[in-house]
Amino acid sequence: MPVSPDLAEDLAAAVADLYEGAEQVLIDRIRQAIAEGIDSPTWVEQKLAALGNLQAAIAEVIEALQLDASGAIGQAVAEAYERGQQAAVAELGALGVGQTAAAATALPTAPVVDRIAQAVIADTGPVHLRMLRQSMDVYRDVVSRAAAAPVLGAQTRRQAAQSALDEFANRGVRGFVDNAGRSWELRSYVEMSMRSATARAAVEAHSDRLGAAGVELVIVSQAPEECPLCRPWERKILARTGAPGARSVRVEHATEDGEMVTVEVAGSLPEARAAGLMHPNCRHRVSAYLPGVSRIPAEQPSRGTYEQSQQQRYYERQVRKWKRRTEAAMDEKDRKAARAKVRAYQARIRELTAETGMPRKSHREQLTTAR
Structure with missing residues (x-):
């Protein structure tokens, strides 16, 4: 996994x-x-x-x-x-x-x-x-x-x-x-x-x-709406540890004893992480790469752009902001106005996700209040 x-x-x-x-x-x-x-x-x-x-x-x-x-x-x-x-x-x-x-x-x-x-x-x-x-x-x-x-x-x-x-x-x-x-x-x-x-x-x-x-080699997945930091490492094979830099390596076949195969390595996992791969909001996955057995997956089109994913994050922050305004309101008039803003930004999120196919993450629109 x-x-x-x-x-x-x-x-x-x-x-x-x-x-x-x-x-x-x-x-x-x-x-x-x-x-x-x-x-x-x-x-x-x-x-x-x-x-x-x-x-x-x-x-x-x-x-x-x-x-x-x-x-x-x-x-x-x-x-x-x-x-x-x-x-x-x-x-x-x-x-x-x-x-x-x-x-x-x-x-x-x-x-x-x-x-x-x-x-x-x-x-x-x-x-x-x-x-x-x-x-x-x-x-x-x-x-x-x-x-x-x-x-x-x-x-x-x-x-x-x-x-x-x-x-x-x-x-x-x-x-x-x-x-x-x-x-x-x-x-x-x-x-x-x-x-x-x-x-x-x-x-x-x-x-x-x-x-x-x-297992000393891993492969990076492709992720939708990838950011510029991660894009260079998508679908690339990396050394789990070791020196940075792209290179060709000769390694033993994963299932055939004595058989050697050549693998093109894009760098090391620590190098890729230092460059931004696997950052806090990263959706890329790293899995074991088995020489002679694993295959590099075909490139898949993204649902939306990185910029659109950031627009969605902005709308989510606005929803939370206006929910805080609801909590801070001292009378019903201000509470109603704040709730209307919440609904307006949630509508924008629905429109964006419908247009792009990006998933809506409703938990990012919620406030957690410990009373």
């Missing part, structure tokens, strides 16, 4: 759900704190006096999140590694008993799993501090703008508060910057980190198991 990042996609999504749920709790806590007594003439004084209580409540939510997330990250990486091992054993099941037995031999997994999990925990560590800081900044901003609005005559206090809450719901907790300098919203950042980690765990486990069975 081939291995790919989507083998553990559900594991990454489960961890990201924890963070998105916590984000929704923060929005709801801030909304409730702001709405309480908003028509009172002493509202500003009440809100400023309650600042410490709100900070303690938010810190409690984040502390619980941090504890839950650390355990979930370790479990997800361990499960991804196990799935990668199982994929290799299943893939080699049709081979000789000796190779299958070698693939099934226990390998030391704890050091690999711990290394990958600890890297993710360290990477997401600053997230918790930013969640607390931005939540409190938003609360202060809402109070300040709502207090100033009646004086300036531009908006009522309620309108000003709703406007500030809408801005927070639009962007969510964000400001997480990756190595390429790109800024991410909270859920996307955590899911990206987890997809990278679980993909790495699954691919390493699969490769280790193949190596235990004496």
